[in-house]
Amino acid sequence: MSADLSADPISDGRIARRFASLKAEGRAGLITFITAGDPDAATGQALLDGLPAAGADLIELGMPFTDPMADGPAIQASSLRALAGGMSVRRTLELVRGFRTKDADTPIILMGYYNPIDSYGVDRFLADAKAAGVDGLIVVDLPPEEDDELCIPALKAGVSFVRLTTPTTDDQRLPAVLTNNSGFIYYVSIAGITGTASAANTAVDAAVARLKRHTALPVAVGFGIKTPAQAAEVARVADAAVVGSAIVTRLADGLDAGGKVRPGTVEDVLGFVRELAGGVRGARG
Template sequence: MPTRIDARFAALRAEGRAALVTFVMAGDPDLETSLEILKALPGAGADLIEVGMPFTDPMADGPAIQAAGLRALRAGTTLKKTLKLVADFRAFDQTTPIVLMGYYNPIYVFGVEAFLAAALDAGVDGLIVVDLPPEEDAELCLPARAAGLNFIRLATPTTDDKRLPKVLENTSGFVYYVSLTGITGAALADYSGVAAAVKRIKSHTNLPVAVGFGVKNAASAAVIAANADGVVVGSALVSAIKDSLDAEDRAGPGTASSVASLVAAIAEGVRSARRLRPQSVSPLKKLFDAFAKVWS
């Protein structure tokens, strides 16, 4: 049975544009503000939302997302409260796909069977669990898929053609291509390799390919959207949240609106790329330079 993720990518494919996938940490800087931010994202232009599950040892995350997780944990955010946050969002929005992203330890402690039941009840559509390799699919991936959740995997520049089929074997929803090696929040210096990487992954799968890491603004989003099925932005949004807080990391009246404003600008970049998809627009650097002038 198709999930909200499948339906959203199908609709955007018919529309002829890429998806904007936004990441925010559950409970950052507090649960009330976090819900306000989530509610603002679809109206600002987010097509799918990744919700981070706060964890004390986020080994793949850079300083911005690590700090967001710590703020959320200090605010009392737990996995149970993260699921409640999704359920509260679902009372407001029944159509925007929600993907929980994080690490396996909190799920393991919660209990896989109980977690999957609670996630479905809350309205979660998919999972990204970065520290469970395909060799451990029986732990969570296969039960999640059997329960009706998409299980989304990461591919990286070091995932070669020999490894890729194993990574994709039980992947569903979409493939998340991490466009650089390293931690979240790092800058992508060269966008020219993204198109080739997406093409290579698509030679192995019919799933949509969303590209993340290094997306900071409308210009970088537009370049990626010209070649990928989705653009993922996370650290830039988390940094916008941080910049809106006071010296004691408390939310202000403009916290949610500051995030929404950045999402709206990036969404415009993603949507503008639809008009620039034809092969006549080349090379890729010329496209990037044009958008950089507009949104610099």
Template sequence: MSTTRLDRRFAKLKAEGRPAFVTFTTAGDPDFDGSLEILKGLPAAGADVIELGMPFTDPMADGPVIQASSQRALKAGATTKRTLELVRQFRAGDDETPIVLMGYYNPIYHMGVEKFLAAARAAGVDGLIVVDLPPEEDDELCVPALNAGLNFIRLATPTTDDKRLPAVLANTSGFVYYVSITGITGAAAPESAKVAGAVQRIKRHTSLPVAVGFGIRTPEQAAAIARAADGAVIGSAIVGAIAAELDADRKLKAGAAGRVLAFVRELAQGVHNARQAAAE
């Protein structure tokens, strides 16, 4: 693969000596226009990498907050094609911030792998996280994605031992996503000491950056994780902030995007100031 936006972004952050702030929102939540407004504002609010969830009816790895966001998006007409249209419209004003689609294989399979990868690449997608395809199924999507020029980011978990790690990392690119807890998204807060040890263990097997997610809700938690890793991934807290801004008709209240992005900015400051604070 040639150098990707993810490669360039993590290299830039490493040179600057700071961790990445990786945000997650669900495409089309609560509707296309509201989702796009927030998406467009994320880089200015401090997002270094954007994960965009592909709405799905059975998101088995996600907790209630993200599950609800998928349902809202689907009710508002979200589809795989409209998710890619969100990326395309975002790219019209931002050609630098990496976007990673995160989700499940079913919608991709339904669209057709070759068609999906071509459309994703054309829209400006940089990478994929597909949580229900193990390394044993790499020929199904991972290898074709790499051949199409897209990074394929793999999840490692607290139960991924040293024997399993080489298989998990074999075709991984862009970065490694370490799931800091066992269970679903947003279920519990990670323990920074355990995370630090796990990150170091993974780094003995790969030179890729390691970003940590699941359970990070506050700037303080984000800072603690960012001191131990190459990046902190925050999803449920941001999706929850969006849900808190919905009116009785499940539409964003006036000024909601600005308030959500202000919260994102607080999280970003926690991540970006983590190592500076630790050094003082």
């Protein structure tokens, strides 16, 4: 049960509108990642609510999970902090619902793993996510061969399903990865977990060019982007730069020995996002 959805079927949604707006502006976007409820629900809501004004064009919101296998130590730790603070799938959707009372336009993509969604119930999850204002999903442990589990139901529910491609996704595998992909393509610029070394610019340039030969969808590049300068390098060739671990680490640096948020931490994190956005927005002159 699959169809060629390489040109986004959810063409009137927030994600498509935002990338169309970015194209009209002649610039790339900044996609920011935070973990929902890290380290507590109030801080998570404040960060989420503040990201658009700080320059985030799209937001990835991590769904905390006990075994985030694709993530490095920084995001693993953020998941554990959020879970210890009582975060759950239901409460993650509540954060999105709260965000939507203030922002009707910025796309939100939930990123995580299948187990919590399966436990919640796929149909119920998709209905609740759509009602809360979720625009897309990135579920890193569901390959194309299992599209019937979540991808196809998500697309039918009007929720984009964003797939990861990597440096090891060769031309033989790429068509399967792109089938049913919606929203944008997320190119993982390094082979490994989040928060590790950055890829060489020449490798990113070649990878983006190759993907664009295969799909009309926007291409976002992430993993290993830690500074405004690195974000700018990616933004010169990709449709968006994705920054996650560096933001999560900045938040972690603002916690005290007991894991509580020090005064000014939210403002500091949002200030860092402004610096990243400045790099992205100035990347093409």
